[in-house]
Amino acid sequence: MSTNYEILSSDITRNRRLSAKKVYVVNAEVRVRKNVRLVIEDGVTILIQNGYYPKSQLKRSALIFDQGSMLRGQRFYIKACNEKYRQVKNADNGGVWFLGNFCKASKDTVSVKINRKIPPSSFKAEMISMHYLGRRDPERETSRTLAVNDDIDGISILGVGPDEWNISEIRSHYSGDDGFDVTNSHIKLDRIKVVTPTEDGLNLSSSRVEVRRSLILEVTKTKYTDRDIFDFETDDGASYLEIAQHCHVDIRGVFGDELVLSSKDLPKPKRNGDAPYQFKGVTRKAAALIYSINLD
Incomplete structure (x- = not known):
């Protein structure tokens, strides 16, 4: 039975619903505009096409939820594909972006400013599972492949506040750069899972992230350094990760430099910045806090 594809190649400017009976392909920079509600049915798959796209700010196809936009979803999937719409195990796209109206933020040519004339964003979903999103640093950059000054994260959250974010679970698999990137935001989730990102697992820039039930970060050794x-x-400003009491934690890799860990359950990382770190268990005794106040 042939797959029923629908191409998304322009901004979404009216309320619409994505049906579980179709597979949707993003082959441009597609923005969900302010005051627009995008409803995504349970089980929907969205594909983001890999490759150079000159009309995009990111020079790649991407799905961007603008300030004041609305997402209503259940459990859905966003994956990379090639020009024939076949799913691929290669990250060379612009990823997924959520832009809020909580705080000024900027990253990779995308920026937001607080605008009281625009309503707050509203992002609600049970689970978003992402596979091979973002872009790696190319081995040989040319005028044709040039996109931004750096690689692109799988999922990027800019200027989003706690009243704008109600997505319970994020899964990020094999992202082109960081698995989960949060800039100048404050969000809460039940579950985060990041598996084998090209670079860091969880990147916070002057942000606060609260995790209630499960934190899984698999960043074990690969050929990539740093x-x-x-x-x-x-x-x-400072960055904080709050891990609630009774949260399941499974983290593996190098802990990270210049970070403070306050926990009665998680062991202190070794002073050697490249030493492997691993913990699998539950924060039984108390909540845990990982933070950096004035050091990157």
Whole structure:
């Protein structure tokens, strides 16, 4: 039985629903505009096409939820594909972006500013599972492949506040750069799972992330260097990861530099910045806090 594809090649400017009976292909920079509600049915698959796309800010196809946009979803999947719409195990796209109206933020040519004339964003979903999103640093950059000054994360959250974010679970598999990147935001989730990102597992830039039930970060050794479980930046203020009491934690890799761990359950990382770190268990005694106040 042939797959029923629908191409998404322009901005979504009216409320619409994505049906589980179709597979949707993003082959451009597609934005969900302000005051627009995108409903995604349970089980939907969205494909983002790999390759150079000159009309995009990111020079890659991407799905971007603008300030003031709305997502209503259950459990759905976003994966990379080639020009024939076949799923591929290679990250060379612009990934997924959520832009809020909570705080000023900027990254990879994409930026947001607080605008009281625009309503807050509203992102609600049970689970989003992402596979091979983002873009690696090319081995040989040319004028044709040139995109931004750096690689692109699998999922990027800019300027999103706790009242704008109600996505319970994020899964990020084999991202082109960091698995989960949060900039100048404050969000809460039940579950985060990051598996084998090209670079860091969880990157926070002047942000606060709260995890209630499960935190899984598999950042074990690969051929890529400078690759940590956590990377916290503090350009516009401190970064904090709060892990609730009774949360299941499974983290593996290099812990990360210049970070403070406050926990009665998780062991202290070794002073050697490249030493492997591993913990699998539950925060039984108390909540845990990982933070950086003024050091990247």
